[in-house]
Amino acid sequence: MHVVVNAAASADGKLSSRRREQIAISGEADFERVDRLRAASDAVVVGVGTVLADDPHLTVKDEALRSQRCEDGRPANPARVVVDSSGRTPTDAAILDDAATTYLCLSEEAPVDRRMALADHAELVTAGDERVDLLRAFATLQEQGLERIMVEGGGELIFSLFEAGLVDELRLFVGSKIIGGRDAPTLADGEGFVADFPTLELADVDRIDDGVLLTWRVDER
Ligand SMILES: NC(=O)C1=CN([C@@H]2O[C@H](COP(=O)(O)OP(=O)(O)OC[C@H]3O[C@@H](n4cnc5c(N)ncnc54)[C@H](O)[C@@H]3O)[C@@H](O)[C@H]2O)C=CC1
Ligand SMILES: Nc1nc(O)c(N)c(N[C@@H]2O[C@H](COP(=O)(O)O)[C@@H](O)[C@H]2O)n1
Numbered sequence: 001m002h003v004v005v006n007a008a009a010s011a012d013g014k015l016s017s018r019r020r021e022q023i024a025i026s027g028e029a030d031f032e033r034v035d036r037l038r039a040a041s042d043a044v045v046v047g048v049g050t051v052l053a054d055d056p057h058l059t060v061k062d063e064a065l066r067s068q069r070c071e072d073g074r075p076a077n078p079a080r081v082v083v084d085s086s087g088r089t090p091t092d093a094a095i096l097d098d099a100a101t102t103y104l105c106l107s108e109e110a111p112v113d114r115r116m117a118l119a120d121h122a123e124l125v126t127a128g129d130e131r132v133d134l135l136r137a138f139a140t141l142q143e144q145g146l147e148r149i150m151v152e153g154g155g156e157l158i159f160s161l162f163e164a165g166l167v168d169e170l171r172l173f174v175g176s177k178i179i180g181g182r183d184a185p186t187l188a189d190g191e192g193f194v195a196d197f198p199t200l201e202l203a204d205v206d207r208i209d210d211g212v213l214l215t216w217r218v219d220e221r
Contacts (some may be wrong), residue, residue, distance in 0.1 A: 004169040005151045005158055006037055009177040009187055011211075015155055022054040025175035027209025032039045032062070034096035037171070039065035041078045041150040043103070043141060046095075047157030048084035056092045060150070079146060080105060082122075083132045083157055087114030089122075096121040103144075105137040134164045159190030162198045167218050170200060175211040196221065 007013055008025035016023050026034065035215075038044055044058045058076045060066050066076040071140055077100035082089050087110035089096065096118075104118055107128040115124060123144075127136035141149070153162060161167050172187065200216035 001138065001147050001149060002168050003138070003149045003151060003161065003166050004037070004041075004171060005161065005167050006034060006171045006173075007153050007187055008173040008175055010175055011175045012178050012180060013180035013186050014184040015153060015187060016053070016079075016185050017179050018184045020049075020053045020185065022056075023177070024181065025177060025211075026173050027175070027211070028071065028172045028191065030175075030208050030211070030213070033063050033173075033208065035065060037150055038078060040068060040148065042148045043079040043081050043150070045081040045083065045144040045149060045151045045157070047154055048088050049083055049156055050152070051082055051084070051089050051093055051095055051155045053154070055094050056152070057097075057099065058100050075100060078150070079144075079145075081105060081136070081141065081149075083137065084110075085128070085131050086110050087118055089118060091117050092123060103138075103141065105132045107132050131160075134160055134166060138166055147206070149156065153185075154184040155187055155189035159188040159192070162188060162218075163190065163193075165198075165221055167198075169203075170214075170216040170218065172214045172216070173211055174214065175209070 007042050039060045058080045080095050080100050080102040083105045085107040102122040104122045107123045109130050125140045126132040199219045204215035
């Protein structure tokens, strides 16, 4: 399995505003790059915080890219995965439509009534007691043939993936907005590290739109 975290941060390092509303940080060319990365992936992963904040669809937007996937014998869109301990994903969320297979990674904490409601719309994976055990959940995804994984956020999930040692690559677009706000989400929120900080090796720097795409490989820990 190869896990790429892709996100867009403002020049001051925020993924969205203190209201946790989705903000277009990427420009047109970066959104096209993101679409190509989605098209090259077997699955696109987000945390339930992102589903509740953004109601994302997480499909490939360019029809030519979808057609190419079909010609290659793959589904038109990559699978979508939500990390959602207690099954808070709304049953009318865009991510649960029939454009692609959706996996909901739950923990034992997810109530039976939520499981029953969501089972009509998604494949349910249970791993972990309170929070989702990401190592186990990702191992289950791999058993389903999902090898090329793209993670789009948000900051809570990205921190946990670094903590679990699951991230191979980070692609961070730094855009030309200042968002500010001490409580606005950043790339890696969660508890934060105080030691054993994950370290990165810079692989590429590209100017895109009015910002910079930084590509980092994650050092083994
Ligand atoms: N600019 C960008 O590229 C992106 C920005 N965003 C923004 O990020 C914000 C949402 O991010 P967050 O609130 O951080 O939520 P998140 O999307 O990271 O989801 C976190 C939630 O996932 C669940 N979860 C279950 N097991 C977990 C585990 N082991 N580790 C971590 N989480 C686990 C918990 O309910 C937790 O609250 C929104 O404002 C959204 O707009 C989201 C994606 C990309
Ligand atoms: N790459 C990138 N740049 C930005 O500026 C963004 N705001 C995001 N947000 C992510 O894209 C998701 C929306 O996807 P759909 O258009 O609904 O398919 C959103 O939920 C964030 O994960 N990404």
